[in-house]
Amino acid sequence: MRRALHCWTLVKLLGVSAVLVLSVHVLLRTKDVPRSPRPLTDAEFALVSPLTYRFIHNQPAVCARSPAPFLLFLVPVSPQEAEARGAVRRTWSSPPSPPSPPSPHEETLTTLTLFFMGVTEDRGQVSSLQEESTRHSDIIQMDFLDTYQNLTVKTVMMMNWASTFCPNASYVMKVDADIFVNVFFLLPWLRNSPRHDFITGSVIGDGRPRRDRNSKWSLTEDQFPEDRFPPYVSGAGYVLSADLAARIAWASRFVRVVPLEDVYVGLCLRVLGVRPSYALAGFTLRNLFEIRNLEYDRCVFSRLIIVNGFKPGKLLRAWQDFSTRHNSC
Numbered sequence: 303m304r305r306a307l308h309c310w311t312l313v314k315l316l317g318v319s320a321v322l323v324l325s326v327h328v329l330l331r332t333k334d335v336p337r338s339p340r341p342l343t344d345a346e347f348a349l350v351s352p353l354t355y356r357f358i359h360n361q362p363a364v365c366a367r368s369p370a371p372f373l374l375f376l377v378p379v380s381p382q383e384a385e386a387r388g389a390v391r392r393t394w395s396s397p398p399s400p401p402s403p404p405s406p407h408e409e410t411l412t413t414l415t416l417f418f419m420g421v422t423e424d425r426g427q428v429s430s431l432q433e434e435s436t437r438h439s440d441i442i443q444m445d446f447l448d449t450y451q452n453l454t455v456k457t458v459m460m461m462n463w464a465s466t467f468c469p470n471a472s473y474v475m476k477v478d479a480d481i482f483v484n485v486f487f488l489l490p491w492l493r494n495s496p497r498h499d500f501i502t503g504s505v506i507g508d509g510r511p512r513r514d515r516n517s518k519w520s521l522t523e524d525q526f527p528e529d530r531f532p533p534y535v536s537g538a539g540y541v542l543s544a545d546l547a548a549r550i551a552w553a554s555r556f557v558r559v560v561p562l563e564d565v566y567v568g569l570c571l572r573v574l575g576v577r578p579s580y581a582l583a584g585f586t587l588r589n590l591f592e593i594r595n596l597e598y599d600r601c602v603f604s605r606l607i608i609v610n611g612f613k614p615g616k617l618l619r620a621w622q623d624f625s626t627r628h629n630s631c
């Protein structure tokens with residue numbers, strides 16, 4: 303009897319300490335989520351709210367097919383970058399044939415590519431853009447001013463578009479038009495990646511705001527008072543599970559706009575408690591999302607997902623070689 307009582311006390315003690323350890327653990331874990339999200343004022347949210355802007359070109363049905371695309375490419379461009387769009391259409395956005403699934407039960411790795419833009423003052427653009435949109439059905443344009451400072455607005459627009467018009471895609475990739483994308487590597491690699499709350503790219507874990515006024519990336523203390531950024535992925539090209547596009551769009555009502563769009567996405571991820579995943583090559587631990595410029599080398603590129611710095615002509619030349627001979631490395 304006494305012995306049983308002792309045992310019971312021990313069990314209770316153990317139970318209490320387990321709860322204590324657990325709560326300390328939870329406290330430590332939530333430490334890097336600094337404050338509970340406070341909704342923005344209406345005026346602050348209006349900057350990124352989809353209700354503020356009107357579509358000039360949209361493709362509401364382009365994704366509503368069965369099955370939905372496996373990967374949706376969202377490419378921010380400005381209206382005048384027709385040549386860059388042409389190069390993307392003729393290179394990685396239309397690989398010779400989608401790699402076929404290893405078994406009939408697996409999904410086919412299809413992609414869909416759409417270009418997102420605001421408006422410019424140049425009226426001459428209007429009719430050529432109309433023609434391009436009719437011809438390719440891949441232009442989404444909203445009536446905000448297309449400037450570098452408004453890239454964050456464009457990014458939130460892309461996340462909203464994906465969650466509204468393409469909710470059944472498996473993955474979404476935000477990628478600039480001057481990026482080389484090795485879809486032959488990327489698509490099979492993604493097949494085995496997480497489908498929820500997943501975002502990967504070139505992770506920047508120790509970013510800090512620049513305060514010098516002369517920098518293109520400068521932020522005032524008023525725009526961003528903290529002295530560190532939360533982890534984020536470089537904006538050149540990153541991949542996320544499609545559910546996370548909708549969650550980022552939702553989180554945007556809690557995050558004040560900063561003109562650095564990739565940092566902004568990082569701030570939305572912090573609200574959601576999602577950490578970006580590193581994408582490193584097995585042996586070398588080399589970053590698969592290469593955000594520096596590299597000279598084209600077929601066999602080096604065949605082991606990377608993206609490479610930065612490809613003007614349209616260079617992209618077309620590299621692709622001509624890569625698309626047919628990447629397998630021979």
Ligand SMILES: *[C@@H]1O[C@H](CO)[C@@H](O)[C@H](O)[C@H]1NC(C)=O
Binds near residue numbers: 365366370468
């Ligand atoms: C997504 O899938 C659901 C269920 O299969 C379907 O009802 C819906 O119409 C699809 N939505 C789009 C936009 O394709």
Ligand SMILES: *[C@@H]1O[C@H](CO)[C@@H](O)[C@H](O)[C@H]1NC(C)=O
Binds near residue numbers: 445449455
């Ligand atoms: C962003 O777009 C809005 C809406 O067109 C415009 O009023 C604003 O001036 C733009 N901001 C910048 C910094 O370009």
